[in-house]
Amino acid sequence: MCGFVGITGLQDAAAATSLALQAVQHRGQDAAGIGVWNGGYVRVHKDEGMVAVAIPPQVLAELEGTSAIGHVRYPTAGTGTRLDAQPFMTRRPTMILAHNGNVTNVPEIEARLKRRGISLTSRCDAEPILAVLGDELLKIRPVGFTEEDVVEAVAATHRRVRGAYSVVAILEVAGRETMVAFRDPHSIRPGVYGQGPDGAWAAVSETVSLDVLGFTHTGDIPPGCVMFFRRGEEPVTREVTPRPVHHCIFEDIYFARPDSVMEGKRVNAQRWSLGERLAEEWKAKGFEADVVVAVPDTSRPAAKAMAERLGIKNREGFIKNRYSGRTFIMPNQKAREAAHRLKLNPISEVFEGQRVVIVDDSIVRGTTMRRIVQMVQALNPKAVHVAIFSPAVRHPCFYGIDMPSEQELVAAQHSPEVLEAALAERFGADSVTFLSTPGLGQVAGRNICDACFTGRYPVPVSASEKQHIETDRRGA
Numbered sequence: 226m227c228g229f230v231g232i233t234g235l236q237d238a239a240a241a242t243s244l245a246l247q248a249v250q251h252r253g254q255d256a257a258g259i260g261v262w263n264g265g266y267v268r269v270h271k272d273e274g275m276v277a278v279a280i281p282p283q284v285l286a287e288l289e290g291t292s293a294i295g296h297v298r299y300p301t302a303g304t305g306t307r308l309d310a311q312p313f314m315t316r317r318p319t320m321i322l323a324h325n326g327n328v329t330n331v332p333e334i335e336a337r338l339k340r341r342g343i344s345l346t347s348r349c350d351a352e353p354i355l356a357v358l359g360d361e362l363l364k365i366r367p368v369g370f371t372e373e374d375v376v377e378a379v380a381a382t383h384r385r386v387r388g389a390y391s392v393v394a395i396l397e398v399a400g401r402e403t404m405v406a407f408r409d410p411h412s413i414r415p416g417v418y419g420q421g422p423d424g425a426w427a428a429v430s431e432t433v434s435l436d437v438l439g440f441t442h443t444g445d446i447p448p449g450c451v452m453f454f455r456r457g458e459e460p461v462t463r464e465v466t467p468r469p470v471h472h473c474i475f476e477d478i479y480f481a482r483p484d485s486v487m488e489g490k491r492v493n494a495q496r497w498s499l500g501e502r503l504a505e506e507w508k509a510k511g512f513e514a515d516v517v518v519a520v521p522d523t524s525r526p527a528a529k530a531m532a533e534r535l536g537i538k539n540r541e542g543f544i545k546n547r548y549s550g551r552t553f554i555m556p557n558q559k560a561r562e563a564a565h566r567l568k569l570n571p572i573s574e575v576f577e578g579q580r581v582v583i584v585d586d587s588i589v590r591g592t593t594m595r596r597i598v599q600m601v602q603a604l605n606p607k608a609v610h611v612a613i614f615s616p617a618v619r620h621p622c623f624y625g626i627d628m629p630s631e632q633e634l635v636a637a638q639h640s641p642e643v644l645e646a647a648l649a650e651r652f653g654a655d656s657v658t659f660l661s662t663p664g665l666g667q668v669a670g671r672n673i674c675d676a677c678f679t680g681r682y683p684v685p686v687s688a689s690e691k692q693h694i695e696t697d698r699r700g701a
């Protein structure tokens with residue numbers, strides 16, 4: 226769960242990158258960094274914390290260059306410390322690189338790099354991508370890389386690096402300052418690009434970064450391709466490893482900003498359509514209710530759509546406290562309840578005497594929903610139904626979304642046939658409804674990754690890789 230920004234062809238590329246990074250701050254708050262390219266000289270600054278803290282104005286002013294790469298980090302591999310923050314750089318070949326995703330075969334890559342005399346300095350999985358790409362380029366020639374060389378090196382990177390990754394890098398290609406962008410062959414993680422003033426280009430995780438810069442969203446970084454961006458020129462796209470697209474549907478459900486456009490669709494509109502579909506499936510069960518209430522913030526469009534489709538009220542029933550900090554482990558039940566209320570407080574009259582549908586995006590461990598239902602039950606509603614606008618999360622994600630292990634996923638503890646009834650009992654609700662997998666497919670199409678719901682991983686993950694990722698995550 227990270228976000229990247231790459232910009233080329235702007236006089237003050239670092240300042241623009243800092244702005245664009247703040248638009249994707251929701252993708253990672255543990256660390257941030259910016260690397261600049263100034264006529265072949267490179268400089269990287271990274272630190273812990275959010276963008277404004279990690280890259281203060283006096284540092285930003287010193288990051289001179291016409292191309293820059295920035296990153297916000299939420300670790301799903303490695304730590305959230307400065308050591309594992311991105312971007313990374315090499316001097317031979319001279320290159321800066323950042324990525325979003327999760328490389329699943331780091332030990333295998335590391336062992337092979339070691340045999341070639343190349344060591345890694347961090348636990349961040351961007352570094353192996355950079356090392357492999359650099360290694361493959363140097364196998365072709367020591368300096369003076371052509372576009373053909375980069376295509377060949379990215380093809381080899383696709384073969385050596387497994388998992389999900391959207392990458393942006395700056396290096397010299399064909400004697401010119403060039404920004405290069407590519408995604409894993411299945412394009413699991415997002416990546417878009419856009420055009421700015423005076424021939425500038427940007428490649429970013431979400432379109433909201435382009436919006437904040439005033440750049441025009443031009444398209445998605447195409448699957449299985451590498452793109453070359455240079456100031457004042459049209460981008461060059463070269464096909465490398467064409468494979469079926471499996472875009473992460475959890476971005477649309479939960480992670481991405483609602484005002485972003487992913488794979489050509491506005492995230493807000495996707496959540497709305499999922500809410501409509503959920504309404505159909507919920508109604509088909511013969512349920513009735515008076516009011517639909519969203520668990521803020523992600524679920525709002527789905528809850529509104531559901532209410533509209535059911536022809537009943539939609540009300541704001543929970544107020545989220547944006548200023549509550551981490552609550553750590555509370556010593557007793559009463560303190561835990563207080564901490565929970567500090568984060569989410571119900572408006573009692575919305576629930577009293579009503580048949581309520583509580584809408585949320587997903588259920589992972591189930592602890593939050595149990596507390597929410599308990600809180601609502603104390604307000605004397607007539608009935609409490611829980612409706613989730615995604616299927617049940619039964620499998621962990623190995624592609625860059627932070628999720629607990631299978632043992633901690635509440636849905637994995639019950640068979641599909643009894644799951645909804647079991648969770649209704651566990652939460653103390655009258656019913657629990659998940660969107661069906663075919664329902665999700667009908668809204669989102671076929672070109673998605675839905676492995677956390679179905680267990681069908683588009684890039685196979687071996688048992689040892691799974692174990693390494695789980696161990697690394699626990700240590701993160």
Ligand code: SF4
Pocket residue numbers: 413472473474475476621622623624625626674675676677678
């Ligand atoms: S497993 Fe789930 S969260 Fe992970 S990439 Fe696939 S859809 Fe996204």
